[in-house]
Amino acid sequence: MSVSGTDSLHSKVAAVTLAFWVMKIAATTLGETAGDLLSMTLGLGYVTSSAILLAIFAGLLALQLSAPRFHPLLFWLVVLATSTAGTTISDLLDRTLGLGYATGASLLAGCLALVLLAWRWSEKSISVSHIASGRAEVFYWTAVLFSNTLGTALGDFLADDSGLGFIGGALLIGGLIALTALATRIKGINRVVLFWIAFVLTRPFGATFGDLLTKPLEKGGLGFGTVGSSLVLFAILATLLALPMLQRRAQPASS
Numbered sequence: 458m459s460v461s462g463t464d465s466l467h468s469k470v471a472a473v474t475l476a477f478w479v480m481k482i483a484a485t486t487l488g489e490t491a492g493d494l495l496s497m498t499l500g501l502g503y504v505t506s507s508a509i510l511l512a513i514f515a516g517l518l519a520l521q522l523s524a525p526r527f528h529p530l531l532f533w534l535v536v537l538a539t540s541t542a543g544t545t546i547s548d549l550l551d552r553t554l555g556l557g558y559a560t561g562a563s564l565l566a567g568c569l570a571l572v573l574l575a576w577r578w579s580e581k582s583i584s585v586s587h588i589a590s591g592r593a594e595v596f597y598w599t600a601v602l603f604s605n606t607l608g609t610a611l612g613d614f615l616a617d618d619s620g621l622g623f624i625g626g627a628l629l630i631g632g633l634i635a636l637t638a639l640a641t642r643i644k645g646i647n648r649v650v651l652f653w654i655a656f657v658l659t660r661p662f663g664a665t666f667g668d669l670l671t672k673p674l675e676k677g678g679l680g681f682g683t684v685g686s687s688l689v690l691f692a693i694l695a696t697l698l699a700l701p702m703l704q705r706r707a708q709p710a711s712s
Contacts (some may be wrong), residue, residue, distance in 0.1 A: 608660020
């Protein structure tokens with residue numbers, strides 16, 4: 458593949474910065490509340506909701522894969538689609554099929570590991586900053602979908618089955634994320650491994666935080682509901698997405 462083709466693929470993946478992680482958490486938390494809104498609040502159920510959301514994900518992914526360069530809005534819409542679909546798919550496995558949170562999380566963790574191993578075997582790297590082929594991009598989005606689905610199951614397990622509750626689960630995952638961030642300062646630790654650990658952990662953090670926002674007070678939540686929480690999180694994500702674009706547009710005028 459030519460250098461220009463490689464650069465084009467590189468530009469289609471968001472740079473991993475602090476803003477990336479903030480938006481990732483906001484998107485995954487919104488995915489949790491929006492998935493619950495569709496399946497429970499609107500009463501569509503996990504099977505119908507999963508089918509609808511997977512179709513939306515497939516359509517957005519096709520646009521992302523065919524795009525010649527990086528489009529921030531499209532990129533984060535695909536991330537949001539994986540998070541929303543992941544919420545209902547996880548609930549389908551854990552509740553409708555009766556696998557339970559622990560079994561569902563273990564199964565999804567195994568699937569994610571297989572995707573990363575296949576990616577590593579095929580492309581010789583799982584670093585998001587070295588995506589050199591369309592096949593690697595497919596692996597990337599498959600890993601994102603599985604990690605976000607795993608996060609829902611893991612977050613539900615921590616909140617419901619572990620005895621930690623919503624706040625306890627969020628604090629535990631938040632602590633693990635902080636330790637992962639600190640580990641980046643240690644020489645010799647593989648940064649690619651740390652990235653995927655953090656990527657997986659931010660999803661259950663979003664899941665537990667989303668449950669904290671939506672669940673009623675008597676169940677340990679804050680009682681904002683799925684509609685109110687989804688609107689607030691969407692506004693936060695849209696603001697974070699719009700600010701860099703507005704700043705870039707303002708730069709020529711100020712120079």
